[in-house]
Amino acid sequence: MKAAVYTRHGPPEVVRVTEVPKPVPKDNEVLVRIHAATVCAADWRMRKAEPSLIRLMNGLLRPAKARILGIEFSGIVESVGSAVTAVSAGAEVFGTPGFQFGAHAEYICLPEDGVLAPKPANMPLEEAAAVLFGGFTALHFLRKANIQAGQNVLIYGASGSVGVFAVQLAKYFGARVTGVCSASNLELVRSLGAAEVLDYARQDFSSAGPVYDMVFDAAGYSGFSRSLRALKRGGYYVTVGGSGRILALLAGILRSAWTNATGVAKVFGGVAAGNREDQLFLKGLIDAGQLRTVIDRRYPLERIAEAHHYVEAGHKRGHVIILMDQPAT
Ligand SMILES: NC(=O)c1ccc[n+]([C@@H]2O[C@H](COP(=O)([O-])OP(=O)(O)OC[C@H]3O[C@@H](n4cnc5c(N)ncnc54)[C@H](OP(=O)(O)O)[C@@H]3O)[C@@H](O)[C@H]2O)c1
Numbered sequence: 001m002k003a004a005v006y007t008r009h010g011p012p013e014v015v016r017v018t019e020v021p022k023p024v025p026k027d028n029e030v031l032v033r034i035h036a037a038t039v040c041a042a043d044w045r046m047r048k049a050e051p052s053l054i055r056l057m058n059g060l061l062r063p064a065k066a067r068i069l070g071i072e073f074s075g076i077v078e079s080v081g082s083a084v085t086a087v088s089a090g091a092e093v094f095g096t097p098g099f100q101f102g103a104h105a106e107y108i109c110l111p112e113d114g115v116l117a118p119k120p121a122n123m124p125l126e127e128a129a130a131v132l133f134g135g136f137t138a139l140h141f142l143r144k145a146n147i148q149a150g151q152n153v154l155i156y157g158a159s160g161s162v163g164v165f166a167v168q169l170a171k172y173f174g175a176r177v178t179g180v181c182s183a184s185n186l187e188l189v190r191s192l193g194a195a196e197v198l199d200y201a202r203q204d205f206s207s208a209g210p211v212y213d214m215v216f217d218a219a220g221y222s223g224f225s226r227s228l229r230a231l232k233r234g235g236y237y238v239t240v241g242g243s244g245r246i247l248a249l250l251a252g253i254l255r256s257a258w259t260n261a262t263g264v265a266k267v268f269g270g271v272a273a274g275n276r277e278d279q280l281f282l283k284g285l286i287d288a289g290q291l292r293t294v295i296d297r298r299y300p301l302e303r304i305a306e307a308h309h310y311v312e313a314g315h316k317r318g319h320v321i322i323l324m325d326q327p328a329t
Contacts, residue, residue, distance in 0.1 A: 001019070001020060001021075001022040001105060001106040001107050002017055002018070002019060002020075002105070002106050002301060002324075003017070003018065003019075003020045003068045003104060003105035003106065004016070004017050004068060004069065004070075004104035004105070004301060004304045004322075005017075005018050005020060005067050005068055006047055006063055006067060006069065007062060007063065007067060008062045008063070009047065009048055009049040009055075009062065009063065010047070010048065011048075012044075012047070012304075012305040012306070012308035012309045012312070013305050014047065015047065015069070015104075015304055015305050015308060017301055017302055017304065020068070020105070022106070022107050023107055023108065023109040024109075025079060025080060025081040025084075025109045026081050026109070027081040027082045027083040027084075028081055028083050028084060028111050028112050028113075029080070029081045029084070029109045029110060029111055029112065030077055030080050030081070030084060030087050030093075030109065030110055030111075030112055030116060031077070031078045031079045031080070031107060031108075031109050032073070032075040032076065032077055032078065032093060032095070032107065032108050032109075032110065032116075033075050033076050033077075033078045033106065033107055033324075034073045034074070034075040034103060034105060034106060034107065034108055034324050035073075035074050035075045035076065035125050035126060035129070035323070035324060035325065036073065036074050036075075036125065036126040036128075036129035036130075036321045036322065036323050036324065037070040037072065037073040037074075037103035037104055037129055037321065037322050037324075038070075038071070038072050038073075038129055038130050038133060038161075038319050038320060038321050038322070039069075039070075039104075039299075039304065039307040039308060039311045039320050039321075039322060040071060040072070040133050040134075040161055040311065040319070040320075041160075041161065041241075041311070042069075042071045042101075042133065043069040043070065043071065043101075043104075043308065043311070044308055044311055044312040045244070046058060046063070046066065046069055046101065047069065047308065048312075050244060051243070051244030051245060051246065051249070052246070053244070053246070057099070065100075066099070066100060066101040066102065068101060068102045068103075068104055068105050069101050069102075069103075069104050070097075070101055070102060070103025070104035070105065070322075071096055071097065071098070071099075071101055071103060071132075071133055072094075072095070072096045072103060072129055072130065072131070072132040072133045073094065073095060073096070073103035073108065073129050074092070074093065074094040074095075074119055074125050074126065074127075074128040074129040075092075075093060075094075075108075075125075075324075076090065076091070076092055076093070076125075077089050077090060077091045077093055078107065080112070081112075083112075084112045085112075086112060087112055087116070091118060092118065092119045092125055092128075093116055093117060093118055093119060094116075094117065094119045094120075094128035094129060094131060094132070094279075095110055095114065095115050095116035095117065095132070095279075096115045096132045096133070096136075096274075096279075097110060097114070098115065104301070104304060104322060106301075106324055113276070114276075115132065115274065115275065115276050115279050116276075117276065117279050117280060117283060118283075119283075120283050120286035120287050121287055122286070122287060122289070123286055123292075123293075126295070126298070126321060126323060127292075127293050127295060128293075129319075129321055130161075130293045130294075130295060130318065130319035130321055131282055131283075131286070131293055132274065132279060132282070133161055134160075134161035134162045134163075134164060134165040134293075134318075134319070135165045135169075135274070135278075135282045135291075136272055136273070136274025136278055136279075136282075137161075137162045137165070137218075137240060137272040137274075138162050138163075138165035138166035138169050138218075139165070139169055139274065139278055139281070139282065140272035140273055140274060140278075141166075141216065141238045141240055141272060142166065142169055142170060142173065142216070142238075144238070144268065145214050145216070145236035145238050145266075145268075146236070147170060147173045147175060147214065148173070148174070148175075148213075149173060149174025149175070150174060150175070150176075151174075151175045151176070151213035151214060152175070152176050152178070152211055152212045152213050152214075153170045153175040153176070153177050153178070153212065153213060153214045153216060154177075154178045154179075154180065154205055154212045154214065154215045154216065154230065155167050155170060155177060155178070155179050155180065155194070155216050155218060156180045156200075156205070156215065156216065156217045156218060156219055156221065156222040156227075157180070157181070157217065157218035157219025157220070157221070157222075157240075157241060158179030158180055158181045158185070158189040158192075158194065158197075158218070159179075159181040159182070159185035159188055159189055159317050159318070160218060160219065160314075160316065160317075160318070161316075161318060161319055162218040162240055162241070163179070163181070163189075163218040163219070164188075164189075164192055164293070164294045164317075164318045165291070165293075166216055166218055167179050167189060167192045167193055167194050168192050168193055168290070168291050168292070169285075169291070170216070171192075171193035171194075172285060172290055172291070175213075175214075176195050177193060177194045177195055177196075178194060178195065178196040178197070178198060178205065178212070179192070179194035179196070179197045179198070180197075180198045180199075180200050180205055180222075181197065181198075181199070181200065182199065182200060182201060182315070183199045183201065183202070185317060186199060188294065188317060188318075192292075192294075200221070204226070205222075205226070205230055206226045206227070206229040206230040208230070209229070209230070210229065210230060210231055210232045210233065210235075211230065211232070212230050212231055212232065212235060213231075213232055213235045213236070214231075214235055214236040214237075214238065215227040215230055215231055215235070215236070215237050215238070216236075216238045216240065217237070217238065217239050217240060217241060217242075218240045218241055219241045219314075220239070220240075220241030220242035220243060221241075222239075224237075224252070224255055228259065228264060228265055231265050233263070233264060233265070234263060234264075234265065234266065235265050235266070236265065236266050236267075236268075237259075237265050237266070237267045237268075238268065238269070239252065239267070239268070239269035240269065240272070242269070252269065255267070256268065256269075293318060293319060294317055294318025294319060295318060295319055295320075295321060296316045296317040296318050296319060296320055297310060297316070297320045297321075298320075298321050298322075298323050298326065299320070299321070299322055299323070299326075300322070300323060300326040301322055301323075301324055301326075304322055307320050307322060
């Protein structure tokens, strides 16, 4: 099968489309022919080993475990292992291999009880590829920050993969949402349910003083002091994005510990997680018409390096997808 493989860390061009053996499902596994997969922040960070702590996870000198990137996909079940009972060939599914990656390929195997489910009924198969990375991250951190109906929640970086879901989910949980993004994305963020939208180049979200119950930074640019100025005392400051550089991480840990200890705000970040239950929760919202995804660009697999360039630049609207069956033009 064709797959996008990288054998060293570096720029997008280290990712090469090549032939690799087609996976064979074990007894408990499902073989999916991938229709679409996203290229997202996790992919370029793994490729570049940025932050460098990624090397501890995937090989110190070169990628050792995951050599095919791609953390979320949609596709059609091709065949199943002998012990699989709940899934059958022909089903349209969406899923994630998590940090094992592997979705930038024509086929992938997942365990039957992995994060794999029938795609949302009213969503095209290609869009279903772009639900879990941003959706899990937004859901994880909103829940961890104990989101409540009636709260004032600011989503910084409201137009990216995480942001588009954070805006919609915060609204679903009953919050009044302010979205911060660039001028070209104001209408998009408003259409996702934000009551107010701010252009980060022209408006300072902290100028109104401590009015927010939560500042959810999905971009890594909200600024620690500015975010605390905008938060009510004891509010939540959620730092999802960020450079990941060791010094910045250490400074963040110290400032967070101090802020948490003094009761000024509750600050946290970390790595998001999601499971099958969360997947079905998101699918239910999509089926009910309460959640959608946003596709910015589509690329054929052969042009995946271009997709990496675009995504790494950090200004996509929602998601970028790779279509496996689309011929290169
Ligand atoms: N902790 C976790 O578990 C976790 C999980 C997922 C993602 N992340 C991290 O979260 C971050 C966002 O991920 P993503 O997938 O949503 O990325 P993305 O889709 O590339 O979105 C990036 C967002 O940042 C905004 N942005 C770019 N430059 C900006 C600036 N100078 N000032 C303000 N906003 C700016 C962009 O808005 P405009 O285009 O409007 O400028 C866009 O909304 C990344 O750093 C990613 O690594 C962490």
